[in-house]
Amino acid sequence: MPLGIYISVPFCRTKCSYCNFASDLFSRAVFERYVDRVCADIENAPQVAAEMGGQMERAVDSIYLGGGTPTMLEAVQLERIFATVRSGFDLNPDAEVTVECAPGTLTGAMLESLLRCGVNRVSLGVQSFVDQEAAAVGRLHKRTTVLEDIARLRAAGIANINIDLIAGLPHQTAESWEFSLAETIATGAPHVSVYMLEVDEDSRLGRELLAGGTRYHAHFVPDEEAIADFYLAACERLSTAGISQYEISNFARGGFESRHNLKYWTRSPYFGFGVDAHSMLFSATPDIDGVRFAPADSLEQFMSTAVLQRTEVSRRAALEESFFLGLRLTQGVRMQELTTKFGEAAIGNARAAVAEFVNDGLMQERGDFVCLTTRGRLLSNEVFERFIVADEITR
16 A cells, blocks of 8 residues: 655744644744755654554555644755655655645745645635734734745646635634625635644643733633534535545535545554654554554654654454544445444444444444534544544554
């Protein structure tokens, strides 16, 4: 099965207040050392896979550079990363090659570099087409910046574009959210990601909200009910426009679903490089289904140690993952397929949970598939808790 490759680039022009990722502002002096480390790790991938007890394919059908903002790198640094990947792996001719970009970072030199690297898909971190909302969370672009970038990408031959939106930003209203949706649809972008604002201790805005404060415009964040309404409005508007929902947060026109992200939800193998970049490989040991591993989640720790956190995925854990990852997909999971792989005895408890959720209106059965209902997608975390692994082995 072809491998997916994820490369983390944790550098940003500014740290958005809602961001809970392992990214931040760093001196450009750090960039070259970071690229050195990432390239060394890519070259060492076969040895790492063996040490982790995983099976690594050389064939690759997707590459995804995320962040942070990968386009913060110098063009020569970006090209070096891609050259290293191509020398260590066999990239399929039709591979999907995605780079995340913050609007306004696509200089002429960077756009030319992306083309030289074989990039054929770009994900734009728009978040909102309303300038006030974007500025309130630290985004540096304006609506016109996004439209200009999309036009330049298309002129360069990159038409496979994703637009990220966030429901629940400070100052957002039903009317302003409708404006962002309308603008998104008008761009003709074939893929849209819609995320509901995450409130947790890992972001400045989240901490302020939890503390009941007013910094970072926290007192202008819509309430949970309004955010849920925004999400449902997005589902309806995008569907009407022919951009169908295929995963809880992702929508696409036919044939433009993210090949790379589908690997996560279908438990296909992928190899991550860089800060907090996670990997999942099938196990080389018959009685273990797979192995997951990841480096440190801070730049300082990543640069100072090569230690990886490793988790073995038992067959029981693999079954549970098949549910709480597969149920993210609109089509859901196919019960007979899981029964064939894991056996009827192993799937018994899962069937009981499915029956309970169907009764509660959170799941539905469609032939041999079971999937989340609209209400189930809004309460997906509560559903997934029933499938959390209890027997992981970590070392």
